[in-house]
Amino acid sequence: MDWNRTKSIFIFVFLILNIFLYTLYVNRYNEAKDIEVPGEKTIEARLKDDNITYGSLPNNIESASYITAQVHKFTKAEFKDTNQQFTPTDDNTKARAIFMKPVKLRNVNDDASFTDFVLANVNEGASYALWKIDREERVAVFFQKTNNRMFYYNGSLKIKWNTNDEVIMYEQTMIDNIEEMEQQETVIPPLQIIQTLYAKGPLKPDSRITQMKLGYSTLVKLTRTQVLVPTWEVQVKLPDGGKEEYFVNAVEGKVIEIQEDKQESGEEDWGVE
The missing domain is CATH 2.40.128.690 (YycH protein, domain 3-like)
Structure with a gap:
């Protein structure tokens, strides 16, 4: 250092x-x-x-x-799920992951389904909290949190699902330290x-x-x-x-x-x- x-x-x-x-x-x-x-x-x-x-x-x-805090830089090694095609963007400070086989949401009308998905499929998913869902556009937005307080537009996670209620991709930023x-x-x-x-x-x-x-x-x-x-x-x-x-x-x-x-x-x- x-x-x-x-x-x-x-x-x-x-x-x-x-x-x-x-x-x-x-x-x-x-x-x-x-x-x-x-x-x-x-x-x-x-x-x-x-x-x-x-x-x-x-x-x-x-x-x-x-x-x-410091802006996190992603590496390919963080994305070990073979079902996810990882692409870094913006000087590695944003990651995009596309699912080779879309992942089914348990119940698109239940907010908890999106949290369950993040916990199971996103790196450091437990550090994010659901902020907003746009069911018309089929997009859910999460923010990182500390002590249950969100970092607004810092450390964000945006997931997208299709008309079959399957998540097809997500974009992620993160802060650490x-x-x-x-x-x-x-x-x-x-x-x-x-x-x-x-x-x-x-x-x-x-x-x-x-x-x-x-x-x-x-x-x-x-x-x-x-x-x-x-x-x-x-x-x-x-x-x-x-x-x-x-x-x-x-x-x-x-x-x-x-x-x-x-x-x-x-x-x-x-x-x-």
């Missing part, structure tokens, strides 16, 4: 974090001014006026730490996150917040090394029945524009006829 290089990377990472934390309280103060304006209705009243509702919110998360920093940061309460989303405009009238979960998203990306920040995921049901997800930095309170892989999930884009 090149210790001097590793030490320099971490010094740079901590410098960035110190600058970030230095401005944290000023940013929170500015956010608070945006949310509550003297003489105007409270956020609670405005949410009620716009019929924006929510159920029970997490109330037992007061602190969390930043996390450092995951370490929590010692310092604990105060986590902004869920209700304040909802207020921030409302003040900034994403929440639409007649919407319902169906779930809030704490996970992690990328704050700093340095080649292979990444720093991840605690992040609230807010799941929202829209008036037309559609669904959206928003992500908010749980330490600073800023809405995060996570750059999802925009690759469509149709068979042609997956290279499968």
Whole structure:
């Protein structure tokens, strides 16, 4: 290991974090001014006026730490299943595996079937948790997790099945050398996150917040090394029945524009006829 290089990377990472934390309280103060304006209705009243509702919110998360991790580089030796044709992409940081003989899902309408498939057929499958299923496009998305908290769009697994309910392929990225920093940061309460989303405009009238979960998203990306920040995921049901997800930095309170892989999930884009 090149210790001097590793030490320099971490010094740079901590410098960035110190600058970030230095401005944290000023940013929170500015956010608070945006949310509550003297003489105007409270956020609670405005949410009620716009019929924006929510159920029970997490109330037992007061602190969390930043996390450092490294982007995993795949090798062919990791894919020992002879039924899988392995192809590395993106400088070996993404792996694609096509099943020579498609694998039948137990029950495509049961979410647990997808988790069972991953545990049985994907390398390090136990480190992933199911995030979302698009049954119309026949795609299921998993994210890596630590302590039951997901790494949003870091360490992802996307599986594709055919009209016979058989998995034909999957794409995988992974992070490893995951370490929590010692310092604990105060986590902004869920209700304040909802207020921030409302003040900034994403929440639409007649919407319902169906779930809030704490996970992690990328704050700093340095080649292979990444720093991840605690992040609230807010799941929202829209008036037309559609669904959206928003992500908010749980330490600073800023809405995060996570750059999802925009690759469509149709068979042609997956290279499968």
